[in-house]
Amino acid sequence: MKPNLILHVVSKFLIPLIILFALYVQFHGDFGPGGGFQAGVIFSAALILYALVFGLDAAEKIIPSHLLRILASLGLLIYAGVGVVALLLGANYLDYTVLGSNQIAGQHLGILLVELGVGITVAAVMLIIYFAFAGRGRE
Amino acid sequence: MDFFTDHYNYWVVIFLMMVGLYTVISRGNLIKKVIGLNIFQVSVFFLYISIGTVEGGAAPIITEGVELYSNPLPHVLILTAIVVGVATTALALALVVRIKESYDTIEEDEIHELDHTL
Amino acid sequence: MGNNISLLLVVVPLIAAPVVAVLPRGRLPWAVALVVTFLCVLFAGMQLWGVLNGGMISYELGGWAPPWGIEYRIDAVNAFVALIVAGIAAVTLPYALLSVEKEIPEDQIPLFYSALLLCLTGLLGITQTGDIFNIFVFLEISSLSSYALISLGRKRQALTSAYQYLIMGTIGATFFLIGVGLIYSQTGTLNMQDLTIRLPEVIHLKTVNTGFAFIMIGVALKLALFPLHLWLPNAYAYAPSVVTVFLAATATKVAVYVMLRLLFTVFPDSFVLATHAKDLFIVAGIAGIIIASIYAIYQRSVKRLLAYSSVAQIGYMVLGIGFASATGVTAALIHLFNHALMKGALFMAVGAIIYRVGACHMKDIHGLGREMPWTFGAIIIGSMSLVGVPGTAGFISKWYLVSAALEQGAWISVAVILFGSLLAVVYVGKVVEALYFKPVTESGRSATEAPLLLLAPTWVLVFANIYFGLDTELTVGVAEKATAILGVVNP
Numbered sequence: 001m002k003p004n005l006i007l008h009v010v011s012k013f014l015i016p017l018i019i020l021f022a023l024y025v026q027f028h029g030d031f032g033p034g035g036g037f038q039a040g041v042i043f044s045a046a047l048i049l050y051a052l053v054f055g056l057d058a059a060e061k062i063i064p065s066h067l068l069r070i071l072a073s074l075g076l077l078i079y080a081g082v083g084v085v086a087l088l089l090g091a092n093y094l095d096y097t098v099l100g101s102n103q104i105a106g107q108h109l110g111i112l113l114v115e116l117g118v119g120i121t122v123a124a125v126m127l128i129i130y131f132a133f134a135g136r137g138r139e
Numbered sequence: 140m141d142f143f144t145d146h147y148n149y150w151v152v153i154f155l156m157m158v159g160l161y162t163v164i165s166r167g168n169l170i171k172k173v174i175g176l177n178i179f180q181v182s183v184f185f186l187y188i189s190i191g192t193v194e195g196g197a198a199p200i201i202t203e204g205v206e207l208y209s210n211p212l213p214h215v216l217i218l219t220a221i222v223v224g225v226a227t228t229a230l231a232l233a234l235v236v237r238i239k240e241s242y243d244t245i246e247e248d249e250i251h252e253l254d255h256t257l
Numbered sequence: 258m259g260n261n262i263s264l265l266l267v268v269v270p271l272i273a274a275p276v277v278a279v280l281p282r283g284r285l286p287w288a289v290a291l292v293v294t295f296l297c298v299l300f301a302g303m304q305l306w307g308v309l310n311g312g313m314i315s316y317e318l319g320g321w322a323p324p325w326g327i328e329y330r331i332d333a334v335n336a337f338v339a340l341i342v343a344g345i346a347a348v349t350l351p352y353a354l355l356s357v358e359k360e361i362p363e364d365q366i367p368l369f370y371s372a373l374l375l376c377l378t379g380l381l382g383i384t385q386t387g388d389i390f391n392i393f394v395f396l397e398i399s400s401l402s403s404y405a406l407i408s409l410g411r412k413r414q415a416l417t418s419a420y421q422y423l424i425m426g427t428i429g430a431t432f433f434l435i436g437v438g439l440i441y442s443q444t445g446t447l448n449m450q451d452l453t454i455r456l457p458e459v460i461h462l463k464t465v466n467t468g469f470a471f472i473m474i475g476v477a478l479k480l481a482l483f484p485l486h487l488w489l490p491n492a493y494a495y496a497p498s499v500v501t502v503f504l505a506a507t508a509t510k511v512a513v514y515v516m517l518r519l520l521f522t523v524f525p526d527s528f529v530l531a532t533h534a535k536d537l538f539i540v541a542g543i544a545g546i547i548i549a550s551i552y553a554i555y556q557r558s559v560k561r562l563l564a565y566s567s568v569a570q571i572g573y574m575v576l577g578i579g580f581a582s583a584t585g586v587t588a589a590l591i592h593l594f595n596h597a598l599m600k601g602a603l604f605m606a607v608g609a610i611i612y613r614v615g616a617c618h619m620k621d622i623h624g625l626g627r628e629m630p631w632t633f634g635a636i637i638i639g640s641m642s643l644v645g646v647p648g649t650a651g652f653i654s655k656w657y658l659v660s661a662a663l664e665q666g667a668w669i670s671v672a673v674i675l676f677g678s679l680l681a682v683v684y685v686g687k688v689v690e691a692l693y694f695k696p697v698t699e700s701g702r703s704a705t706e707a708p709l710l711l712l713a714p715t716w717v718l719v720f721a722n723i724y725f726g727l728d729t730e731l732t733v734g735v736a737e738k739a740t741a742i743l744g745v746v747n748p
Binding site: 070072073 | 274317
């Protein structure tokens with residue numbers, strides 16, 4: 001692929017902003033519209049843009065596919081793990097209240113952790129899907 | 140006439156639903172079928188979201204001075220359904236890629252011919 | 258602790274699935290999956306015991322009280338179906354080790370077990386939950402993983418049949434979703450217990466009626482009710498052996514459970530009895546029994562033959578539901594259990610043949626009965642149960658079905674049930690003939706008895722077929738109790 005200067009410069013400028021926006025959507029999810037699903041997709045869009053402009057090999061150097069598989073599992077485990085912690089603390093599954101000193105703090109912490117898990121899994125799975133399609137027929 | 144304009148969201152939903160379902164049934168191209176399936180699913184998303192609207196209601200984020208909110212539950216449900224839809228589409232496309240690799244075609248009738256099924 | 262069991266039943270396989278996916282190749286993924294399924298059987302058994310002795314279990318997820326939060330609500334009906342699903346999974350897993358190593362590429366084995374556990378999570382989730390939207394989510398979890406599992410079959414037709422199943426399954430699930438949306442728009446609740454209370458007020462509305470129709474069609478697609486069964490024969494025929502065993506014995510059963518729950522708990526009895534839905538079920542059941550059985554006779558692949566037979570057996574269950582009487586529903590529940598046993602045993606035995614010869618076409622299995630006597634024995638007893646010979650589990654379900662039909666004076670249904678059994682004799686007779694009375698082929702001569710790890714689970718199910726044919730206390734007792742809970746009475 002012939003390197004295209006404009007694409008390179010613009011995407012190098014855009015990618016950090018997209019990631020920043022993804023983090024904003026991720027951690028702002030408990031005050032306004034947002035959350036793990038959206039943030040995960042936006043985050044993966046940044047990396048997919050990188051892969052589109054700089055090539056698949058360069059993208060795979062940043063996040064190797066076996067790491068993605070572990071991240072996808074990790075996110076789900078964070079989600080389920082928060083539930084199990086609540087269970088171990090004597091409450092019902094996914095009852096975040098017991099996680100903090102009072103109900104609001106507990107719910108806050110719980111939803112933050114759960115959304116983090118969702119975000120990680122969604123971002124990783126989106127990238128796995130992209131790599132699986134884009135990498136098809138290469139090997 | 141009011142019957143149509145007052146329920147325009149349902150007419151949109153029904154139209155999209157039929158377009159999607161018809162595409163799934165009538166097209167032999169496997170990719171077109173997936174697209175039809177997507178339109179069909181999206182029509183259901185619209186159905187849920189439009190049901191959740193409360194006339195005159197604000198976005199369901201607590202704000203001072205607002206008494207009436209739209210129902211946020213259908214949106215949450217549909218978020219789940221959208222994720223399911225994405226997973227279904229990804230899986231379907233992955234299958235189509237594999238089918239293309241082993242049959243060298245994604246036309247249903249040609250596949251049936253190759254396998255001597257039907 | 259007591260109530261947590263109902264939750265752990267779903268959460269343990271859910272947590273295990275991503276763990277298994279990242280485990281290294283080798284036998285470790287299998288070992289983890291095995292332990293998980295055994296745990297699930299333990300939990301399901303404890304849950305059923307708890308429900309039978311202590312009454313209903315209600316578990317509030319996240320501590321949110323129903324009808325706002327998602328509730329797991331378990332009575333004898335769910336617990337019974339959950340035990341079937343978990344039990345079949347636990348018998349399938351030991352069988353899986355060798356069969357999967359032979360049929361699945363090595364690098365995909367951890368993902369295979371991960372998908373299998375996800376499918377188990379979905380199926381168990383459907384049985385546990387008391388929330389109608391949650392049913393949709395779990396339905397899709399189990400369906401998506403089963404599409405992936407089916408596509409792993411060795412022949413390329415596995416891909417097309419998985420695709421076909423995906424399209425039809427998604428349409429079915431989306432229909433279910435439309436129905437749920439329409440009902441939610443009129444009742445404002447998704448909790449099934451709450452729906453039971455609120456639906457009678459709005460049941461006369463066209464929206465609710467349409468929603469009912471959408472939901473029923475969606476579920477009927479999932480349970481492969483004739484004539485919506487078209488995805489099933491190919492999916493079962495081309496899937497890897499283990500997947501066929503697992504899905505044939507569990508997936509459609511769970512869909513039957515959903516149908517029972519919706520018809521008899523969620524929607525008011527007066528509504529169900531007044532609509533033509535039950536007549537439609539009887540017609541579809543009868544057509545399914547006869548037409549699918551005739552199709553089965555003409556199949557050249559044993560797996561396809563058994564798959565068509567599954568469609569016919571689903572016809573029996575739906576016929577039982579269609580009678581809408583206590584005996585009919587009891588019969589459907591008993592057959593749900595017994596069919597899981599017999600189809601599990603038969604597909605396992607066929608899987609053992611595939612393990613040895615690599616195919617299951619009629620011409621490939623000539624004379625193998627003499628080379629593989631134990632596998633052949635399993636097929637014989639499984640077939641007898643399928644036909645409904647006295648002394649096997651199949652006889653019990655047929656007996657209850659016939660008595661349900663006689664109660665209503667439905668002579669046509671009685672005749673159809675008996676005729677269906679005759680057709681079953683014909684198609685299993687074809688398999689037995691090919692296995693035993695045909696001269697053995699060149700490639701078949703080198704075949705030896707299947708390894709113990711395949712035979713032992715098969716024979717566990719075979720013995721279960723005989724045991725539950727003689728001792729009916731567990732099946733009939735629980736099924737009658739479950740029917741009482743569903744609130745079905747003889748008209």
